[in-house]
Amino acid sequence: MNTQELTLIIFLVIAAQxxxxxxxxxxxxxxxxxxLKKRLDFLEDNQEDTIIPHSKLSxxxxxxxxxxxxxxxxxxxxxxxxxxxxxxxxxxxxxxKPLPSFKPGQFLTFQLDIKDGQTSKKVVxxxxxxxxxSPDYFRVTIKRVQAPSKAPDALPGIAxxxxxxxxxxxxxxxxxxPAGHFYWNTEGKEPIVLIGSGIxxxxxxxxxxxxxxxxxxQEIWFYYGVRNSDxxxxxxxxxxxxxxxxxxxxxxxxxxxxxxxxxxTDYHNEGHIDITLLRMTLLLxxxxxxxxxxxxxxxxxxxxxxxxxxPDSNIHYETFGPSSLTKQxxxxxxxAETPSELTVTFSKSEKxxxxxxxxxxxLEFAEENGIPIDSGCRAGSCGCCQTTIESGELEYVxxxxxxxxxxxxxxxxxxxxxxxxxxx
Numbered sequence: 001m002n003t004q005e006l007t008l009i010i011f012l013v014i015a016a017q018x019x020x021x022x023x024x025x026x027x028x029x030x031x032x033x034x035x036l037k038k039r040l041d042f043l044e045d046n047q048e049d050t051i052i053p054h055s056k057l058s059x060x061x062x063x064x065x066x067x068x069x070x071x072x073x074x075x076x077x078x079x080x081x082x083x084x085x086x087x088x089x090x091x092x093x094x095x096x097k098p099l100p101s102f103k104p105g106q107f108l109t110f111q112l113d114i115k116d117g118q119t120s121k122k123v124v125x126x127x128x129x130x131x132x133x134s135p136d137y138f139r140v141t142i143k144r145v146q147a148p149s150k151a152p153d154a155l156p157g158i159a160x161x162x163x164x165x166x167x168x169x170x171x172x173x174x175x176x177x178p179a180g181h182f183y184w185n186t187e188g189k190e191p192i193v194l195i196g197s198g199i200x201x202x203x204x205x206x207x208x209x210x211x212x213x214x215x216x217x218q219e220i221w222f223y224y225g226v227r228n229s230d231x232x233x234x235x236x237x238x239x240x241x242x243x244x245x246x247x248x249x250x251x252x253x254x255x256x257x258x259x260x261x262x263x264x265t266d267y268h269n270e271g272h273i274d275i276t277l278l279r280m281t282l283l284l285x286x287x288x289x290x291x292x293x294x295x296x297x298x299x300x301x302x303x304x305x306x307x308x309x310x311p312d313s314n315i316h317y318e319t320f321g322p323s324s325l326t327k328q329x330x331x332x333x334x335x336a337e338t339p340s341e342l343t344v345t346f347s348k349s350e351k352x353x354x355x356x357x358x359x360x361x362x363l364e365f366a367e368e369n370g371i372p373i374d375s376g377c378r379a380g381s382c383g384c385c386q387t388t389i390e391s392g393e394l395e396y397v398x399x400x401x402x403x404x405x406x407x408x409x410x411x412x413x414x415x416x417x418x419x420x421x422x423x424x
Contacts (some may be wrong), residue, residue, distance in 0.1 A: 020204025026080050036155070062400065065100035069111055069174035072138065077169050080141060082230045086199065087164055088130065088141045094172060098135035102178035103127075104186075104210040105290065105318075107401075108140055109176035109382045124384050125159040127290075128318075129178060132209040138178075141233070143199040153357050169270040175343040177403045182292075182318040184210065191219030195273055197293030198226060201233055203318065207290060208241070208248075217247050221282060224294070225253040225273040229261050251281060273297065273303035291317040301349075345421040346371050347390060355416055362394065362411040366424065373411055373424055378415035387411055392420035 072091040080086045093099055093110075105128070112123045131139040144164045145157025166175070184192070184207040191332030192211070194205040201224055211220060222242075226232055232252070242250040250297050252266040261267060269277060273293075290307055291298065305315050314378035342355040344362065349371045363385050366373045376382035386408045394414040404410050411422075 006065045006371055025146070028303040030266045034189045042171045049135045065175075065177040069176055072175045073093070074167060074169050074171045074173065075137060077167070079147065080233045080310060081235075082232075085144045085146075086141060086231070086233055087139060087144075087165065088139055089163065091138045091140070091173065091175065092136065092158075099138060099176070101133040101135075102129060102182035103180075104206040106178040106206075107203075107381070108138060108157070108178060109376070110159075111174040111176075112159060112162055114158060114166075117265035120169050123159050123162075124382045126180075128202040128206065130205045130208060138175075140409070141199070141205070141331075164370040171260065176383070179383075180318075181399070181401050182290075182316060183207075184290065185288065186210070186214070188288055189218070189350045190286050193221045193223070193278070193282065193287045195223045195289065195291045195293070196225070196415070197273060198296050199233075200292035200294070201226075201294050202317075204290065205234070211243040212241065212245055218244075221251070222248060223251045223253065223273050225255065225297075227256045228254050229266050230258070232266070249281075251277070253277070274301060278305075279308065289315045289317075290317070292319070295319055298325065299388045299389075342416050343418055343419050345419075346424045348424055359415070360418075361397065362380050362409075362414050362416065364424070366411065371424055375412055380410050383410065388423040390421040390423055 008212070031169050041229050071094040072090055073094050075092045076088075076090040078086055078088045078090070105126045107126045108123060109126045110123065114123050127140040127142055129138060130141040131137075142160055142163050145160045182203065186334050192207070194204040194207055196202070204222065204224075208220065208222060211218060215388065222238075225236070228237070238250060238252075242248050251269060252267040253269045253271060253273050254261060255272055257263070257267060261271065271277075273408060287310070288308060291301060291305075293301075298317060302315060302317055306312060316398070343352050344355055344365065345352040346369075351371060352370065353365075353369050356365060356368070359368065363373055363375055363378065370399075373387065374384045376384040378385075380398065381402060383402050383404070387403050388408050393416075394409045395417040397409075398413050400413050402410075409422075
């Protein structure tokens with residue numbers, strides 16, 4: 001056997017191995033695609049409402065860094081994109097004491113004193129932290145919420161408008177400690193996939209910056225969906241980080257690119273972040289997925305990830321930040337667990353009322369019966385509706401993002417489990 005024949009045999013053996021590996025990879029992709037297609041066909045045929053789980057990284061209580069509200073000063077205010085509708089606010093402690101660390105992905109809760117003519121009212125809102133933990137400052141990045149295009153006469157977002165128009169450098173804000181169960185598991189070793197659409201990029205920035213600051217070589221896939229370059233947040237910064245960190249894979253998706261937007265330079269893909277894009281770009285390995293965006297994206301992408309074969313424990317998500325979650329239109333049926341003869345007693349108001357199974361929550365039930373309850377996010381995030389339970393038990397219709405104090409409950413996301421007495 002001469003040298004040429006030996007070289008040819010070696011080449012054919014290598015080619016055969018490559019072909020076998022390619023066939024295996026294709027077969028695995030085909031299986032995942034077939035599984036996804038069957039699930040989507042089933043959902044279409046049965047027209048069922050898909051229930052999307054909110055995976056949590058920890059079920060143990062997370063103690064807040066401080067109780068109540070703390071005064072933080074706006075050290076700097078910075079516009080983050082060309083339209084001027086997104087601003088970052090850098091907050092420093094008035095008492096000069098170092099700020100505590102937090103888990104990247106968590107949020108801050110603000111109590112705003114908003115004046116309307118001669119009157120004022122307290123408004124509570126939650127906004128995701130958008131930078132790595134630092135003892136010197138916190139950063140939140142807030143988008144001005146405009147009136148919906150389909151309802152131009154509707155009022156814009158009261159809190160976001162206040163931040164943009166009334167909050168200036170030097171102002172002092174009342175802020176609760178970082179909180180929330182949506183956060184990056186810093187002890188995990190698997191590669192992470194960060195998916196942020198619109199202002200949903202903010203917690204992803206916190207995770208990204210914390211990861212690269214830790215000098216970890218953990219593989220990061222960062223998907224950012226936005227309309228076009230006018231709304232592209234921190235464009236130069238993200239491009240620079242991607243150039244200087246080989247473990248970061250950046251994919252920017254424009255849904256409505258402008259004529260001057262250049263594909264391959266300003267953005268990488270046109271359309272929306274969906275399961276097809278992830279399947280075409282991600283390698284075949286286990287990932288931890290962190291997703292934050294508008295409700296319509298979550299209702300498709302999150303179940304599609306599950307259908308693709310991603311374990312629920314590897315999918316962690318948040319819908320645009322705690323303050324934007326909408327009230328459930330169809331409350332969970334509780335007739336089997338909550339008999340109609342159950343009563344709720346509000347001791348301070350001296351009222352005992354028979355529980356109404358059509359009420360979505362105890363907060364809604366209290367309001368229907370003229371009982372005032374402080375509330376903010378109405379999604380189990382800000383803690384404003386935390387109320388002492390004097391007797392009885394309640395249960396949660398969705399997991400809250402904070403852990404209520406012992407002996408209390410969050411009324412906005414709970415219903416009675418037994419006869420109940422509340423100190424309200």
